[in-house]
Amino acid sequence: MSNNLFSYDTEIYNRNFLNCAQRQSIVMLKRDGVPVDWLFYTTQVSTDRIRDFSLIEQKPKFDFEYDGLTDDDFKVIGVDRKNHYLDSFVEAKPQLLDVIARDGFVLMSCNLIHVPHRPEYYNKRDVLHFQTLTGYNPLEAIWDAVDDNSAAILAYFTFDEAFLEKIYNASLLKGYRSFAITRRSPADIGDDVEVLFQGHRKNRCDSLHLLQDIEGYIVAEPDRLKMLAEAFSLLSGSRICFAQFLRLADVASVWIDLAVEIGREAARIRDAFTMWQVGGKVSVEKIRQRARAIADLEARLSELRSLS
Known part of the structure; x- marks a missing residue:
């Protein structure tokens, strides 16, 4: 190494x-x-997309696809x-x-x-x-x-x-x-991302079913637990990236704090599923409570519609 x-x-x-x-x-x-954190304006990826990818399509985390980090997004940041x-x-x-x-x-x-x-x-x-x-x-x-x-x-x-x-x-x-x-002025990048962000938020939807009914997705089998851990890894990492975008956009700290808290709580659930996968003792009730608390935080964060 x-x-x-x-x-x-x-x-x-x-x-x-x-x-x-x-x-x-x-x-x-x-x-x-390069101000790369502007790229993360779409990273509050819906939990529905994460659920479908990890638990229904059962694809490995490194193949995750969503409507962000596109060639056009890179052009916006120069x-x-x-x-x-x-x-x-x-x-x-x-x-x-x-x-x-x-x-x-x-x-x-x-x-x-x-x-x-x-x-x-x-x-x-x-x-x-x-x-x-x-x-x-x-x-x-x-x-x-x-x-x-x-x-x-x-x-x-x-x-x-x-x-x-x-x-x-x-x-x-x-x-x-x-x-x-190619370089672009910070003002031009910020203006373009504001328009893109508002359009993305306007069309965004999420049932939060994965979080509100997590027990319905839990099966005590190694492969299933691995995919659950990967789903919550995606949730955690995406919200940490989203928080970084919000810092660059200079929004009110309450929104940044929400994204960070979601990322940290999702990481705890990820770690619980990882521990369970290797034979550790895990409380399903604690996972359920934590997931529902994240659902409430997600609903609040989803209310953010504009950067100004």
């Missing part, structure tokens, strides 16, 4: 809600002065995000170097089945992943990178070119993702 850690706020930019590619690109752009597809690392290498020279970093696709510092997947399972490349030493054919270590914390790595070629060519989706910074 690499102990040379990348400097960023792990309480906000983690894998509770963001997937690897989202988290890596966001922290790299933030390092370069970033041109693009996907590029090439069949081999040999074809991709010149473009990877060009993008690093222009943007300072590039996200390269790979397959985690061949990545030793991700032991949960190494030699076990094909998983699409992106690694952030930041530099290249042509004399030694060594690449500088930022990636998750085995503790899910971003760290600095160096990889020889043969390794990168192997994991790129084995990728389930061969290509790379670039983030060209």
Whole structure:
């Protein structure tokens, strides 16, 4: 495990809600002065969407999709995000170097089945992943990178070119993702996000059924408990991201406090399901009470319609 850690706020930019590619690109752009927290204006994702994804569709958390972090959202904050597809690392290498020279970093696709510092997947399972490349030493054919270590914390790595070629060519989706910074004025970004936020809130709805009737979703089986833990991880992480957006938007502290409290309480439920999954003793009644309390907080937070 690499102990040379990348400097960023792990309480906000983690894998509770963001997937690897989202988290890596966001922290790299933030390092370069881009106001990335505006991207989180849609992150009070409905609990209905989280329930459907985790408990009905039963998809892994890292594949979570919602109506946010789109290419258009990145354009609003002054970033041109693009996907590029090439069949081999040999074809991709010149473009990877060009993008690093222009943007300072590039996200390269790979397959985690061949990545030793991700032991949960190494030699076990094909998983699409992106690694952030930041530099290249042509004399030694060594690449500088930022990636998750085995503790899910971003760290600095160096990889020889043969390794990168192997994991790129084995990728389930061969290509790379670039983030060209175009820069926009803070005032223009704020004005555009205000309009987008109001439109999004106007159309937002949530039954809160997952929280109000949580006991109906609980089944004491390992796979089900794992998906419940992932659902509440998504809920927790999304609200922490939403709180960060609200801080940037400079709204009244009551709204920020609501989002933070939801995030923290959801994390407690996540941890309870995780403990239960490995044989720990858990009170279903306490989970029920905490979930219903979160439902009340969610209903209050949903009343926020404008940033001004």
